[in-house]
Amino acid sequence: MASGAQGAKGTLYRGREGMWSWVAQRVTGVLLFFFLFAHVLDTALVRVSPHTYNQVIGTYKNPVVNLLEVGLVGAVMFHAFNGLRIIAVDFWSKGPKYQRQLLWVVVGLWAVLMLGFLEPMMQHTFHEWFGW
Amino acid sequence: MSTHVSLEPPRTGNPGRSQRYRSRKGPGKVTRGNFELYSWLFMRASGVLLVFLVLGHLFIMMVTDGGVEKIGFAFVAGRWASPWWQFWDLMQLWLAMIHGTNGMRTVINDYADKDRTRAILKGLLYTAAVLTVALGTLVIFTFDPSIKG
Ligand code: HEM
16 A cells, blocks of 8 residues: 555545446446347247237336336446446546546436336336335 | 556457558558547447437336336337337447447457457357347338237
8 A cells, every 4th residue: 555656545546436437337338238138039029929028028017027127227327327428538628527526417317317217117016015 | 555567458459350450650560450449439429329219218118108007019019100210229229239249349358368268259249249130120120010919
């Protein structure tokens, strides 16, 4: 820890917001890739029969699957907004200066949109669990 | 703290193939061509388009018109009766798959150390990507709302 490159606050990048947002961008990106693969397959069932498609899509109504689905939507939204932040840092002259503040904008937007999506996405689960 | 300094070059790009790109700056100078630059630019351009395509898709599927409960064969049939939504889904499929595949290529380059492992993983990745895009495209164009069952 006596390294000259490190002040009391540590290095500029390692362990800080910049690094963690990069990790999150990578984890969500890989997750989305695997989901997209599965999602093209499940949608392809419309070529088999309406019954088969509806049956498989019906599994999304299971509360546990529904929660996973909410997590996935959360991953998409983070990846999308943080992706725009990366683009702003790369192309906007003031982007690098405000990269930390931009991350809080990303998190704020994410929270607002997730709240808006929660009810329409989870109505079935809310009904099953709480009778709403 | 570790004082180890790694001088290994980044693995993005393809050193074997890149030998063919000779720099105009002089004999013996080797460049990688501009592939990684275009790849970097594509991630950003496709990202901007995907924000509209993907967030629009999620909003229509999960929020409008009574939320997720409406999704089923009849709903898909209604949407794909319109060339606009066919086009939307086609763009979404192609852009997301190319963006995602190119991103996965970066991840593989970063973590797979052995040349052979890297080649195998990328072979699997590209095969899965081509098959997925082909299947999805076929489904969008050959959708039949009056299919039996
Ligand atoms: C919704 C809009 C999206 C935006 C704005 C966006 C933006 C970005 C950006 C800016 C990067 C960083 C590229 C770089 O470092 O050069 C990235 C990486 C990545 N994206 Fe996206 N993306 C979006 C959607 C998607 C989707 C749908 C997938 C999955 C199919 C995906 C998968 C990936 C992967 C795997 C990476 C690589 C991560 C890494 O290298 O650490 N992205 N994205």
